[in-house]
Amino acid sequence: MNHFGSGELETAVIQSELCIGCGACVRLCPYFDSYRGKTALLFPCAVEKGRCFAYCPKIEVDLDAITRFLHGKPYDGNPLGHHRGIFIARAGEKVRKQSFQAGGTVTALMVYAFRSGNIRGAVLTNRKGLLPEPRFVTRSADVYRASLSKYTAAPTLSALNEALDKGHGNLGVVGTPCQVTAVSQMRMNPMDKPGFKDPTALVVGLFCTWALDFRRFETFLAGEVPLEKIVKIDIPPPPAQVLEVYLEDGKREFPLDRIRPLVPDTCGYCPDMTAEFADVSVGVLEGRGDRNTLIVRTERGERIAREAEEKGFLVLEEMPRENLEHLQWAAGNKKKRGFLRSREAGKVNGEPGKTLFRLAPECLDGVFQDR
Ligand SMILES: Cc1cc2nc3c(=O)[nH]c(=O)nc-3n(C[C@H](O)[C@H](O)[C@H](O)COP(=O)(O)OP(=O)(O)OC[C@H]3O[C@@H](n4cnc5c(N)ncnc54)[C@H](O)[C@@H]3O)c2cc1C
Numbered sequence: 001m002n003h004f005g006s007g008e009l010e011t012a013v014i015q016s017e018l019c020i021g022c023g024a025c026v027r028l029c030p031y032f033d034s035y036r037g038k039t040a041l042l043f044p045c046a047v048e049k050g051r052c053f054a055y056c057p058k059i060e061v062d063l064d065a066i067t068r069f070l071h072g073k074p075y076d077g078n079p080l081g082h083h084r085g086i087f088i089a090r091a092g093e094k095v096r097k098q099s100f101q102a103g104g105t106v107t108a109l110m111v112y113a114f115r116s117g118n119i120r121g122a123v124l125t126n127r128k129g130l131l132p133e134p135r136f137v138t139r140s141a142d143v144y145r146a147s148l149s150k151y152t153a154a155p156t157l158s159a160l161n162e163a164l165d166k167g168h169g170n171l172g173v174v175g176t177p178c179q180v181t182a183v184s185q186m187r188m189n190p191m192d193k194p195g196f197k198d199p200t201a202l203v204v205g206l207f208c209t210w211a212l213d214f215r216r217f218e219t220f221l222a223g224e225v226p227l228e229k230i231v232k233i234d235i236p237p238p239p240a241q242v243l244e245v246y247l248e249d250g251k252r253e254f255p256l257d258r259i260r261p262l263v264p265d266t267c268g269y270c271p272d273m274t275a276e277f278a279d280v281s282v283g284v285l286e287g288r289g290d291r292n293t294l295i296v297r298t299e300r301g302e303r304i305a306r307e308a309e310e311k312g313f314l315v316l317e318e319m320p321r322e323n324l325e326h327l328q329w330a331a332g333n334k335k336k337r338g339f340l341r342s343r344e345a346g347k348v349n350g351e352p353g354k355t356l357f358r359l360a361p362e363c364l365d366g367v368f369q370d371r
């Protein structure tokens with residue numbers, strides 16, 4: 001792998017507007033910080049190879065190396081990534097009834113993972129007003145408070161770095177695909193730290209087509225609704241084409257054409273819709289806003305999901321094949337768009353320290369052909 005330092009990260013990612021503000025470079029050292037959705041290098045640092053660069057999901061991401069690390073197989077460009085099974089899912093009777101984004105599968109998995117001792121801490125995303133707030137929690141009761149999607153990009157992984165700095169391990173992490181990519185790079189021990197142990201025990205990925213830039217979104221919504229009255233925001237699956245804002249006293253809808261300009265440009269380079277490097281990935285089931293699509297990817301993800309089902313925390317149903325067609329198409333489409341944009345910018349298998357992705361050229365060709 002090609003490793004560089006914070007200077008190269010600042011030039012190639014932050015100044016080039018590729019930063020998604022995931023927080024993976026924040027709280028590793030005093031130099032990087034995140035403020036209201038923006039990440040900044042506060043002072044120059046002389047370290048030539050830093051964890052900040054190695055963890056960042058927007059520079060030198062070796063897709064083959066990550067896939068081999070997680071699955072012992074090469075990256076093959078499959079629209080949905082490597083997986084062991086795909087299910088319709090929702091929270092079971094052992095999970096407290098409250099408002100979830102969809103079926104509550106993410107909350108159910110995290111609550112079960114705590115209760116069963118599979119995890120001893122979890123990195124989640126809360127919100128204060130519209131501002132997403134990274135949270136490290138050590139009790140299952142706190143998982144409930146973090147439910148619901150914050151559709152803005154969030155510096156969630158700064159909370160993971162803080163937890164690791166304090167010596168916590170056996171962690172659950174919930175994140176978007178870019179955050180999960182950063183987590184997978186952390187798990188690979190890129191700096192060859194002696195005695196390194198994977199700090200994660202369950203990584204739950206969220207499907208993501210795009211996120212919103214916090215500052216742009218806040219400015220937009222402040223002109224439309226009283227921000228303090230927002231209780232939930234939702235982007236129902238197609239064909240809805242709206243962003244819904246649920247208020248204490250009603251609901252407003254905004255056509256996605258008005259919302260898309262608030263998406264940061266970096267999401268256009270992103271080829272991963274379903275968090276391919278997670279243990280399990282969760283999205284909204286198309287046509288059923290109260291259910292989730294659950295993609296089970298790794299052995300530990302499968303074990304925990306099955307245990308959660310047996311113990312009444314999760315309800316799983318087989319996913320009918322025909323239900324998967326649109327998801328496959330959408331994920332494949334995002335992959336093609338992301339790689340095309342990255343390739344056009346010279347950021348696939350390009351110059352060391354400047355390229356975004358590395359993958360086998362024949363695999364890239366396969367992505368551009370219809371599968
Ligand atoms: C930016 C974004 C874009 C999304 N786009 C899609 C999409 O295109 N298609 C689709 O099917 N689903 C999408 N989702 C996922 C979907 O909104 C639900 O999160 C998912 O289906 C889980 O539902 P649930 O009922 O299990 O969640 P809940 O049980 O309510 O739990 C939600 C979990 O999400 C975490 N979370 C919330 N916001 C963030 C954030 N910004 N960053 C990291 N973690 C967060 C919380 O910590 C919580 O644990 C997106 C989510 C986000 C955050």
Ligand code: SF4
Nearest residue numbers: 019020022023025056
């Ligand atoms: S690690 Fe995350 S926050 Fe830091 S530069 Fe990269 S994308 Fe931005």
Ligand code: SF4
Nearest residue numbers: 178208210211267270
């Ligand atoms: S589209 Fe990609 S880069 Fe943008 S928030 Fe989603 S996972 Fe991250």
